[in-house]
Amino acid sequence: xxxxxxxxxxxxxxxxxxxSASISTGLALRGFKTAVIDFDVGLRNLDLIMGCxxxxxxxxxxxxxxxxxxxxxxxxxxHCDNLFVLPASQTRDKDALTEEGVEKxxxxxxxxGFEYVVCDSPAGIERGAxxxxxxxxxxxxxxxxxxxxxxxxxxxLGILQSKSRRAIEGREPVKEHLxxxxxxxxxxxxxxxxxxxxxxxxxxxxxxGVIPESDDVLQxxxxxxxxxxxxxxxxxxxxQDVVARFLEEERPLRFVNYEKPGLLKRLFGGK
Amino acid sequence: xxxxxxxxxxxxKTASMAKERLSLIIAHERGxxxxxxxxxxxxxxxxxxxxxxxxxxxDDIKVQLEKQDNCEILEVNITLxxxxx
Numbered sequence: 001x002x003x004x005x006x007x008x009x010x011x012x013x014x015x016x017x018x019x020s021a022s023i024s025t026g027l028a029l030r031g032f033k034t035a036v037i038d039f040d041v042g043l044r045n046l047d048l049i050m051g052c053x054x055x056x057x058x059x060x061x062x063x064x065x066x067x068x069x070x071x072x073x074x075x076x077x078x079h080c081d082n083l084f085v086l087p088a089s090q091t092r093d094k095d096a097l098t099e100e101g102v103e104k105x106x107x108x109x110x111x112x113g114f115e116y117v118v119c120d121s122p123a124g125i126e127r128g129a130x131x132x133x134x135x136x137x138x139x140x141x142x143x144x145x146x147x148x149x150x151x152x153x154x155x156x157l158g159i160l161q162s163k164s165r166r167a168i169e170g171r172e173p174v175k176e177h178l179x180x181x182x183x184x185x186x187x188x189x190x191x192x193x194x195x196x197x198x199x200x201x202x203x204x205x206x207x208x209g210v211i212p213e214s215d216d217v218l219q220x221x222x223x224x225x226x227x228x229x230x231x232x233x234x235x236x237x238x239x240q241d242v243v244a245r246f247l248e249e250e251r252p253l254r255f256v257n258y259e260k261p262g263l264l265k266r267l268f269g270g271k
Numbered sequence: 272x273x274x275x276x277x278x279x280x281x282x283x284k285t286a287s288m289a290k291e292r293l294s295l296i297i298a299h300e301r302g303x304x305x306x307x308x309x310x311x312x313x314x315x316x317x318x319x320x321x322x323x324x325x326x327x328x329x330d331d332i333k334v335q336l337e338k339q340d341n342c343e344i345l346e347v348n349i350t351l352x353x354x355x356x
Contacts, residue, residue, distance in 0.1 A: 146289075147289050147292065150293050150297075151293065151296060151297065151300075154297050154300065154301070155300070158301070188286065190284075191284025191285065191286045191287065192285055192286055193286055194286050194289050194290060194293075195286070198286070198290045202290070202294060202297055203297075
């Protein structure tokens with residue numbers, strides 16, 4: 001089977017889709033044949049973030065219902081040859097997503113030679129979110145250093161540990177990776193924001209990376225380019241590090257310490 | 272003390288408040304996933320019984336179920352008023 005990665009969080013707006021787009025792109029850039037699936041039926045957005053919204057013809061539900069085959073529905077990414085997007089349906093209701101249907105899609109993707117499948121989960125703990133994590137081998141728990149996000153992440157971890165196939169069948173549990181996003185080292189230094197260590201201590205799962213809060217993320221989504229592609233961007237570098245750590249390469253944490261601006265920088269401004 | 276902390280800025284930082292609150296609520300929700308739903312009813316009945324003898328209100332009784340390793344502890348805290356009925 002292709003290795004299935006779910007990107008989930010419980011809470012909305014924490015950076016799941018941004019992360020799904022960048023992680024899948026990062027894996028494809030490393031040469032792996034990768035598919036990224038939007039599970040947010042009714043509120044699809046991955047297509048916009050990936051910049052392929054005008055090329056959507058068929059979607060996940062069409063494939064599940066047998067109205068289109070995977071070859072028709074998969075959209076080839078404009079930047080990477082071995083990256084494909086499977087958009088969510090914009091119109092149908094969430095009940096169209098069945099466990100058997102999702103399992104078949106994942107099996108078919110495996111037969112087509114896909115090595116990684118990234119599942120972009122919707123917010124919440126409803127059907128779509130559960131379907132996205134059901135077949136996961138790995139889970140990226142995207143968490144902002146903020147109370148409601150941390151609590152919701154803990155909740156989704158509980159669901160992962162009870163409702164995933166791996167949990168139900170008593171196999172080796174889903175591998176959990178904590179990704180702290182929208183991190184502001186300055187605010188942490190000032191005692192205004194939970195540190196990544198606090199978040200990790202609370203959730204008790206291994207940390208895979210910290211993504212700094214940055215204007216670049218909006219710039220990337222404006223253009224429909226995954227943030228990992230941006231030049232000279234801390235966010236892009238942070239995501240590249242995350243992909244490297246996922247592939248079991250050693251990378252030290254970056255962008256977690258606040259450096260006081262020097263005198264020149266304070267006098268003449270700058271970022 | 273509060274005046275001192277006002278001047279010297281030793282006020283508790285909000286990040287540590289967040290951490291404290293989260294560690295409590297997460298521990299509660301993790302253990303509380305299978306918490307029996309009789310707790311509110313138990314609390315209500317305890318108040319009924321106790322208020323026959325002592326003047327206590329609904330907020331004076333706290334019923335909590337805690338998990339420690341393999342055993343569960345039912346903790347009932349009753350704050351008695353200064354003057355009995």
